[in-house]
Amino acid sequence: MDLTRRDFLKASSSGALAGTALGTLTAVGASLAPAVAQAQQLRIEHAKATPSVCPYCSVGCATLVHTVEGKIVNIEGDPRSPHNEGTLCPKGAAIYQLHVNPNRPTKVLHRAPGATEWEVWDLERAVSRVAELVKKTRDETFVERLENGKLVNNTTAIFSLGGATLDCEWNHAQQKLMRGLGVVAIENQARI
Numbered sequence: 001m002d003l004t005r006r007d008f009l010k011a012s013s014s015g016a017l018a019g020t021a022l023g024t025l026t027a028v029g030a031s032l033a034p035a036v037a038q039a040q041q042l043r044i045e046h047a048k049a050t051p052s053v054c055p056y057c058s059v060g061c062a063t064l065v066h067t068v069e070g071k072i073v074n075i076e077g078d079p080r081s082p083h084n085e086g087t088l089c090p091k092g093a094a095i096y097q098l099h100v101n102p103n104r105p106t107k108v109l110h111r112a113p114g115a116t117e118w119e120v121w122d123l124e125r126a127v128s129r130v131a132e133l134v135k136k137t138r139d140e141t142f143v144e145r146l147e148n149g150k151l152v153n154n155t156t157a158i159f160s161l162g163g164a165t166l167d168c169e170w171n172h173a174q175q176k177l178m179r180g181l182g183v184v185a186i187e188n189q190a191r192i
């Protein structure tokens, strides 16, 4: 393609992408497809691709996880998947930050009733405290039979709320635990 200095300057000053190299090239009719394809290829050239599944909802879109020396460098939709065909919704497209995210809390923080400061707890202590409170609440509120004699074996004092990042296995175990305790209010965004 012949591009004069005048053409270049004219294109640089007009259009939605005015002032950008990309805008200039697009405005003068240059096809970016080969460059984009090459950039896509280079991005994952030396990476190992491992098939996986998006954990966020029960649609279960297939993904490819790219790793270099054991570290995740990219996650994208798997084009071989018959139901998502390489695409991911905005939430799924952000799975990378589920794994690689310096802003994720990595410690348990506990703020006692009335306290103004958070205290760092180790995980074992926190889990033991949760188990202690669940048992206490369940024991204090468990109803075996209603007044009319109907057997219910439940507690309505505990509610289980699951997030979309809980996977099938976790939800299966969670259901078994909650049902075993007599909890009937169980919700999960993933609806698994």
Ligand code: SF4
Pocket (backbone or CB within 6 Å): 054, 055, 056, 057, 058, 059, 060, 061, 084, 087, 088, 089, 090, 091, 092, 093
């Ligand atoms: S959250 Fe989005 S990408 Fe993930 S499984 Fe559901 S629809 Fe697919």
